[in-house]
Amino acid sequence: AQSVTQPDIHITVSEGASLELRCNYSYGATPYLFWYVQSPGQGLQLLLKYFSGDTLVQGIKGFEAEFKRSQSSFNLRKPSVHWSDAAEYFCAVDQTGNQFYFGTGTSLTVIP
Amino acid sequence: NAGVTQTPKFQVLKTGQSMTLQCAQDMNHNSMYWYRQDPGMGLRLIYYSASEGTTDKGEVPNGYNVSRLNKREFSLRLESAAPSQTSVYFCASRRAGNYGYTFGSGTRLTVV
Numbered sequence: 001a002q003s004v005t006q007p008d009i010h011i012t013v014s015e016g017a018s019l020e021l022r023c024n025y026s027y028g029a030t031p032y033l034f035w036y037v038q039s040p041g042q043g044l045q046l047l048l049k050y051f052s053g054d055t056l057v058q059g060i061k062g063f064e065a066e067f068k069r070s071q072s073s074f075n076l077r078k079p080s081v082h083w084s085d086a087a088e089y090f091c092a093v094d095q096t097g098n099q100f101y102f103g104t105g106t107s108l109t110v111i112p
Numbered sequence: 113n114a115g116v117t118q119t120p121k122f123q124v125l126k127t128g129q130s131m132t133l134q135c136a137q138d139m140n141h142n143s144m145y146w147y148r149q150d151p152g153m154g155l156r157l158i159y160y161s162a163s164e165g166t167t168d169k170g171e172v173p174n175g176y177n178v179s180r181l182n183k184r185e186f187s188l189r190l191e192s193a194a195p196s197q198t199s200v201y202f203c204a205s206r207r208a209g210n211y212g213y214t215f216g217s218g219t220r221l222t223v224v
Contacts, residue, residue: 009152034212043116043202043215044155090154098162099145099170100213104154 004093006103013081014111021076021106023091031095033074035065038088038105047089050074061085086110114138118203118216125193125223133188133219135203143206144186145170145213146178148199155202161186193223 005024013019025031032051036044048059055067065076074091091103116137125131137144142163147155147170157170161180175197177189186205190197200220204213 046212
C-alpha cells in the first residue's frame with residue numbers, strides 16, 4: 001500500500017539550532033513531494049515542493065528539503081530555527097496527479 | 113484576499129442532525145478536495161472533485177456526500193452526524209497540473 005511516514009511525532013529544538021524533519025514514502029515511482037506547515041488553528045501552508053531536477057529544493061521561511069531516491073526520503077531542514085517556526089509539519093506525496101497522501105505530521109516545539 | 117473560504121468556522125451538532133459545510137475558491141482552480149484532520153492521523157481525503165461536474169470518493173467517504181455546485185464551490189454534507197465525525201475539516205483546491213494545494217482555514221466540528 002502507498003504510504004507516507006513521518007517517524008517523529010514530536011521534536012523539540014532550541015532556538016538557533018538546526019532542524020531536520022524526516023519523511024519517507026513508499027511508491028513505485030518517484031512521486032511529487034511537498035512539505036506543508038500548519039500553525040495552531042490555521043490551515044496548511046505550502047513550504048516547498050519537488051517535481052524533478054535538482055534534488056535540493058528551497059522553500060519559504062528559510063526551509064529546504066532534499067530528495068533522496070535511494071532512501072525514498074524527502075527530509076526538511078532549516079539551519080537555524082526561530083521561535084516562530086513552532087508548528088506542525090506535514091509531508092505529502094502525489095503520484096497520480098489526482099490526490100495527495102499526507103503523513104501524520106511532526107509537531108515542532110522551539111525552546112528559548 | 114484570493115484563496116479558499118470555508119464556512120462555518122465552528123459548529124456543534126447533536127447526533128443525528130444534518131449540516132452542510134461550504135467551500136468556495138476564487139482562483140479558478142479545477143480540482144477541489146475535502147479532508148478531515150484528526151489527532152495522530154494526519155489529513156485523510158473524504159471526497160474530491162477533479163473538475164466541475166465530477167466527484168470521487170477518497171479514503172474515508174462513509175457518512176458524507178458532496179456537491180460540486182460550480183467551478184468555485186464544493187460543499188460537504190453530513191446527513192446524520194455521528195460523534196465519530198467530530199473533526200477539523202479542510203477544503204483545498206488546486207489548479208490543473210502538478211501544483212500544491214491551497215487550503216482553507218478549516219471548520220471545527222463537534223458532534224455530541
